[in-house]
Amino acid sequence: MATIFETLKLYFTYPFVRYALIVGVLIALCSSLLGVTLVLKRFSFIGDGLSHVAFGGMAIASVLKFTNDMPLTLTVTVISAILLLMSSKNAKIKGDAAIAMVSVGSLAIGYLLLNIFSPSGNLSGDVCSTLFGSTSILTLTKTEVYLCAVLSVIVVAVFVLLYNRIFAVTFDEDFSNATGINANLYNFAIAIIIAVIIVLAMNLVGSLLISALVIFPSLSAMRLFKSFKSVTVCSAVLSVLCSLLGILISIVFGTPVGSTIVAADIIAFLVCYIIGLLVGGKKI
Amino acid sequence: MKKILCLMLTVFFCLGLVACGETKEVAKKSRGNGGVGFTDLTSDNSQNSSPADSNTASKTEEKTTSKTVSSTTSEKPKTSAPTSKPETAKKSDKIDFDISNFNFTMAFSQISEMKQNKSKYLGKRIKVKGIFEGEEAPSRNYYYCIVKDTTACCSEVLEFVLRDTSLTYPKDYPKSQSEIVVDGIFHSYKEGTDEFFELTDAVISK
Numbered sequence: 001m002a003t004i005f006e007t008l009k010l011y012f013t014y015p016f017v018r019y020a021l022i023v024g025v026l027i028a029l030c031s032s033l034l035g036v037t038l039v040l041k042r043f044s045f046i047g048d049g050l051s052h053v054a055f056g057g058m059a060i061a062s063v064l065k066f067t068n069d070m071p072l073t074l075t076v077t078v079i080s081a082i083l084l085l086m087s088s089k090n091a092k093i094k095g096d097a098a099i100a101m102v103s104v105g106s107l108a109i110g111y112l113l114l115n116i117f118s119p120s121g122n123l124s125g126d127v128c129s130t131l132f133g134s135t136s137i138l139t140l141t142k143t144e145v146y147l148c149a150v151l152s153v154i155v156v157a158v159f160v161l162l163y164n165r166i167f168a169v170t171f172d173e174d175f176s177n178a179t180g181i182n183a184n185l186y187n188f189a190i191a192i193i194i195a196v197i198i199v200l201a202m203n204l205v206g207s208l209l210i211s212a213l214v215i216f217p218s219l220s221a222m223r224l225f226k227s228f229k230s231v232t233v234c235s236a237v238l239s240v241l242c243s244l245l246g247i248l249i250s251i252v253f254g255t256p257v258g259s260t261i262v263a264a265d266i267i268a269f270l271v272c273y274i275i276g277l278l279v280g281g282k283k284i
Numbered sequence: 285m286k287k288i289l290c291l292m293l294t295v296f297f298c299l300g301l302v303a304c305g306e307t308k309e310v311a312k313k314s315r316g317n318g319g320v321g322f323t324d325l326t327s328d329n330s331q332n333s334s335p336a337d338s339n340t341a342s343k344t345e346e347k348t349t350s351k352t353v354s355s356t357t358s359e360k361p362k363t364s365a366p367t368s369k370p371e372t373a374k375k376s377d378k379i380d381f382d383i384s385n386f387n388f389t390m391a392f393s394q395i396s397e398m399k400q401n402k403s404k405y406l407g408k409r410i411k412v413k414g415i416f417e418g419e420e421a422p423s424r425n426y427y428y429c430i431v432k433d434t435t436a437c438c439s440e441v442l443e444f445v446l447r448d449t450s451l452t453y454p455k456d457y458p459k460s461q462s463e464i465v466v467d468g469i470f471h472s473y474k475e476g477t478d479e480f481f482e483l484t485d486a487v488i489s490k
Binding site: 017138250252256 | 389400435
């Protein structure tokens, strides 16, 4: 144990480790806040769908040899988020079908473009790194850290300021409209925020595991608490703790960062589930 | 019960934050133990890697045996003399950054950091563990120390040039794909528009 602490103390002298922890905590916080809304609106898999869209955007940016793929990726992801979350109730392709269609289509087109135009010599490595995160979070530049920090602060600020509206829109859009709240506008804002979080979270856990960051903290919190505020706060705390723990375990024991964070989320969910059962007096 | 849970979660969170220690003190102590020391985050960290250096700043760059060399590049002849035993590290060779004991995740990340912020590391003696690979090319031979990340899908490559130039490849060099520990002076050079990184005055200690 002492050796682990000594190792951690040494590793904390490295700037890239500190960057990873800062960004990891911020991303986990943002994704957990919106995760509660998404889970309650039955859009849990939107994270997966949008992350695949982001992968497609990154592929196009790579093929076009953009020096910075973030603007195009963010733009494509925001547009997709708006289209998916704001599709009308009378749309012919709804909810999960629309997400699935956009998700697999983007992934396939993205990989096809990368294969045909092959911008780098290590295609499989680039794809693997994007899909699973690998060590992306540990190879951030200072600019990327600042960008993540600014976007995260904006997301948290928007959530806190619009908390009551988001709460109303999450549970009953019709009632919100009837009481004068423009539900479409807030759905639009939520869509943009989710897209931003997805693009940021790809650095942390990769495209394939983003849904875990969104879903697990919310579901874990729902096992313990019932009110929207309590669930949101607990979700945020759990997400940050699991993210911290995942990154630390990963750097000490040399495991993949994304998978380790998700494993921590799963363990947290199991613990919360058991506590919820015990506190609620229910039988398994 | 809810309050107790909230309290426990808060305590765990605070414990996590408490783990972040004084970076300067730890850095001094680690230097004293012959380990790695780094400047604090608040110190001047100039990043010299420009967006145009996409090949070198790439997080997943890997050189395979088919390395491309610009046709306009002048030759860099390396003469091969009769064989001699690999030179062992001199006792006076002070290692500035020793990442040979790091796990895959940290070693990969550290080399990526070195390439991104090369100004902090140029001219320093780096010790690294990786997989050996050699390549014979018309102009010169290339010798690589490949460090893969934990998923083995991405790798960072450091070329090295041995101090003992009398050694011949492949006779006096390690076997291909064998694990090596090599230390050398971190150096960058350009071939055409591409920038590459190598360890010069290198010594293989394993």
